Amino acid sequence: MSLLRTAAARLTLALTSIGLLVLTACAAPGAQEGSGADEETTIRVGVPRTFGFLSVLWARDYQMDGYRFEYSFFPNYTDLLSALASGNVDVAEGGDVGLIQTYINTNGGVRAFAVTEPAPGAQSVLVKPDSGIESVADLAGKRVVGSTAANYYPAFVTLLEQEGLSLEDIEFVDSNPNDAIQAYVQGHVDAFISTDPATAFAQEQTDSEILAGFGDIFDNYYPYFASNQTLEDKPEAIQALTTAIADNIDWAVNNPEEYVELLAPELGFSEEALELSIGRGATGLQPIDDEFLDESQEWLQTYGEYDIVTDPDIDLREVFTTDFNDYAVPSGTAG
Structure with a gap:
């Protein structure tokens, strides 16, 4: 939207x-x-x-x-x-x-x-419904915003690896939560990773869909x-x-x-x-x-x-x- x-x-x-x-x-x-x-x-x-x-x-x-x-x-x-x-x-x-x-x-x-x-449901990767991204594999070549200092970061890398991707296949934008949400909602990036309630807020603001979570990789x-x-x-x-x-x-x-x-x-x-x-x-x-x-x-x-x-x-x-x-x-x- x-x-x-x-x-x-x-x-x-x-x-x-x-x-x-x-x-x-x-x-x-x-x-x-x-x-x-x-x-x-x-x-x-x-x-x-x-x-x-x-x-x-x-x-x-x-x-x-x-x-x-x-x-x-x-x-x-x-x-x-x-x-x-x-x-x-x-x-x-x-x-x-x-x-x-x-x-x-x-x-x-x-x-x-x-x-x-x-x-496990409190952290996820969000994408907008009109993004054309339907799977983690579709993140190739896309801009993904999140934090390299967050506990979900290694799990996200694992998520990519499970689909045959690496960080080199995407553009990861390292950001604090406030700027990350702003960038995502304003359309400067293609996907957003965070933790509730920030994730829920972004989801509500943009009618976003959950592309993937990390519950099968680690316990949050x-x-x-x-x-x-x-x-x-x-x-x-x-x-x-x-x-x-x-x-x-x-x-x-x-x-x-x-x-x-x-x-x-x-x-x-x-x-x-x-x-x-x-x-x-x-x-x-x-x-x-x-x-x-x-x-x-x-x-x-x-x-x-x-x-x-x-x-x-x-x-x-x-x-x-x-x-x-x-x-x-x-x-x-x-x-």
Whole structure:
């Protein structure tokens, strides 16, 4: 479809905070009140705009008796990781690459205490219906926009190889998420690779089709991680937060209409985009067990081959803790 100026303006309004905008973290909108107890243990929770489910807790101002979750919203994901590394927040969530590189950058100063189930439908290659591209093989000679620093990049290369192609057969445009969406919607490239909700937004804006996904190649998951000091000093609060995350994922998955109505105005995405995202995202937390760690360790070597992380030889058993597995199940109290 052709792009109108109004669509471009809408894009700019909705996406300026993806990967570019540096803003002061702002307070959460009120939805539920905390217990107000004098002996509350406080956890400072950093909320990203474009990942996972902490935004649900933030939008609901979700609290648990005996604890105070202080939410700060970060439109720019890099700012959130910096805030965690500098001690300005205690907890964050993001992609596996963000966790691993933050662990490296802080000399092991953070660890993951929970992780979502895989969300294979959350990442995909989009093409427009009038592009003439009907298969991955048709990408030969085309311009594809994405990020070489993203966890999907090695999987995309594998996808090409499965069709007898290589990166030399296409023109890969390396870009941040904001510019990538702009380039795709405005017709400067032929295909777009990203992660929900950015992918869902681009899909909605252009009536695009999913050409391919990466679920058969690798598991895309979202870890929740905290500073070592927080994990050591406030383990009961992290236990409570882990259960709160599990409860709110369960609530979001089972109440998609309420989820969409709640989050769309807060995150600046359309209800249609968030509806697509929740429908193909993770449905809960998974245990951090040997199978998960072994598979992740193997994929970490692949990240190293593509220079996505600076130290692919770290032991992920030092990055992830299993201490909170028992709390990664819904209690049924988030409704």
